[in-house]
Amino acid sequence: MFFDDERSNRLRPHILTELVGQFMNDQERAKLFGLPETTRIRERAKVISPDRLKIGDHCWIGEGAVLDASGGMEIGEHTSIGLNCLVFTHSSWLANMMLENHSGTDLIERKPVRIGKGCFIGGNSVIMPGVTIGDFATVQPLSVVAKDVPERSLVAGNPARVFQRYDDEYIQGEAERVRAENKRRRELAEERGETVVWGAPAGEFDKP
Structure with a gap:
């Protein structure tokens, strides 16, 4: 049974696009999602609000990654987002605290994420809303990035901190x-x- 309401009809094309994308290779899937033709996006990866994602050439998005671009997201050229990474640009914690976790709540906070060119974001890492990651930075796997990352640096941990400069x-x-x-x-x-x-x-x- 399918609902015939505004929200359902708005979400259904995105659901169908993701379903069809599972039968494509990484370059075909990128084209389906409207990403640059040099981009490769692996199976089970998801882009929320793809119209608010600005991504450069020769990027790679790994299996199971979730890019929440609802608050605005920029990813520079030649950057890789590892498998199962979560990149958030919104938070609903206040909606939960205020018991207003319903569709259409005005307690959603959105902050853009910017990831520079030539970056490597290791698998299973989490990038929090409002973070800027400088050019040529490396985020080690399993890191939680809650603060800005300087360019040409390696960060790791939870919360992530700088361990090396390049x-x-x-x-x-x-x-x-x-x-x-x-x-x-x-x-x-x-x-x-x-x-x-x-x-x-x-x-x-x-x-x-």
């Missing part, structure tokens, strides 16, 4: 290290007659 020299050095190691692994894989894929081939590569 500079260009450090990032460049790490990129060169990983590229060299992946090149070595691909060459060894070719010598073994194994199929070589992009990135780092899986398996044991400590021994020739």
